[in-house]
Amino acid sequence: MSVDGWNTVLVLGGIRSGKSEFAESLVADAPTVRYVATAADAPADDAEWAARLAAHRERRPETWTTEETAADPRRLADVLASAGPNETLLVDDLGGWVTVLLDPAHQPADDTATIAELAAAVRSCAARLVLVSPEVGLSLVPTTPLGRAFTDALGAANRAVADACDAVVLVVAGQAAWLKPGAPHPATVPAQAGPMQAGSAQAGSAQHESAQPGPAQAGSAQAGRAQTGAPGVPGGAGASVAASEPSPDVFTPTPPAAPEAVPGAEPTGTAWAAPTMALPMVATGLVIQPGMELPMPDEYAGPQAIERLATLDVPGSGLGVLERAVGFAAATQGTVTPAPWGRVRVLLLHGDHLGDAAAGTVEGESARRARQARAGQGALARLAAESGAELQVVEVPTSAPMETEPTLTGEQVEVALRYGWRLAEEAADAGVRLLVLGACGAGTEAAAAAVLVATAGAEAPAVLRRVVTDSDEIDDPAWMRRCAAVRDALHRTRNSPRSAKDVLAELGGGDVAVATGVLLGATARRLPVMLDGPVGVAAAMVTRDLAGQARHWCLLADHGGHPAVQLGADVLGLTPLLDLRLDLGEGANALAALPLLRSVLALAAALPAHPSLGGGEDDEPDTVPDTDEPDFREPEPAGPGPTSTEPDFREPEPAGPGPTSTEADLREPGGAGPDTEAVDPSGRRAG
Incomplete structure (x- = not known):
């Protein structure tokens, strides 16, 4: 049930680093948790340690169940292998497990093979799994042989388990740094009592049982002891992005009572106009850079869902090209029976481009459209109201003229990418x-055409559609100026690198950069995105160099007859579901198609299999109950003739010589009717 970008995660940390609290926060949303305690019971002469373990047990939520594996180290692998896909397991911790593994009572044993078995069990575990382990590799080498044996074995176990997990996080002084990309939800480590107050823990912070060091480890640094947390891990998300200013308001439009004036003034600032240093780095240490490893949709659920459609009880041949919508939803939801998208959010990016890129547009028109959307007016807001979708109008800084200078600075590109990522994370956290x-x-x-020219080798006149004025007249001079702007921009940057961030800085501008960040953040959180218009397609082209997985989370409902969208979709492998050639404005085209796609998903999930394949059906009863309704059966004929209204298809008896029936007569002689004669086996008349 990989709902947050990971299915298995290893949480590493030193003594009192906060790793256990962080691990517990990752499973806080689970209805039930199986807490797997690996430590042996405290010895009789260690009352303080026994009290600490007892306090840890008492603080666990009542919905959690505890399972202990200290009696047999190999049992941990069996527990993980037998866990079901709907379970959540928290193993705390591997330090205790290694301590028990090295106990003389379990020797001689092949420790390397046992660690390999554990790693294999983690890799194949179907449950959502969080493992906690001490990181001892940063400490001094123990002075005792068995202490060194413990650190060596734990280090080997950490490496093997980290390789098997989807994600790995290191908690240092209450701060989480993701070493292996994942995208779990934000988590906060609660404040923790000091070392001398272990008996009075904070409510809701379920502490773990860790290893009680054996006598051989007395000279070591008590590496297997319980790890308790330090206060203050801020959002522990694998890709959380902080911001210096609040995000734009999110609202669900409703149909306006009256179409009077559109109120509201254009905002004066933007949410990411501050310098880069005012917007902290990604909290987990993840840097948006080429070659990121982000999640992929389920490669099996999509094809299986489409195969299932062929078995449904439908009177016709099926859903046609809309089967692809079912396959996409199945892959992104990880199930063969995907549900219709419930909560939908529209991100409308508003940011102008200066220079001839905007030739032929009415000054202030884009700002009017943005204000209109905020006021619940216009096509986008009305369609959002009809479909119950949320609407978030995002202001981005104005982009410089591409023909004369870069549209953004390198610093602005970094901020824009993180801002878009954060918008996607906020949507995922809100349940979108x-x-x-x-x-x-x-x-x-x-701007989108320039990006396509730079990334797909297109020609500007081929991807720029004609400019049409408000009076429905074609403005060819404006179109030529736009083509010239793209041409000059490509000439200016002919010797520049063509990396993703360079393309965004030189050609893309603020809206394409923020859209790119949105696609990356949505991919990290396994959130599908419906593209609508050239900006989203251009952003998807840029993401190919940053994270090739992003395009697999994108859906294109209709190309709208736009040449840039058609070309980009062809390069990306995004076949439009519809060919309605809608041109209602970006975002509105997708919302117009959304009810149809929801209906298709609902139908695919609800229909049973065809009766010939074992599906159920409502059969007619064998007998008709008495009723006052009139009997519509045909009356019996009064005269001679057939007693049924159905025609008699029997062949007439021949008048002349020949067989007396069209069927082979195998009856014994004398058994024929009055008008028939016996025949011999050869078929000739007898006698």
């Missing part, structure tokens, strides 16, 4: 199941 990405800035089509 589908993002719709659109834009309404002036010059966005030329």
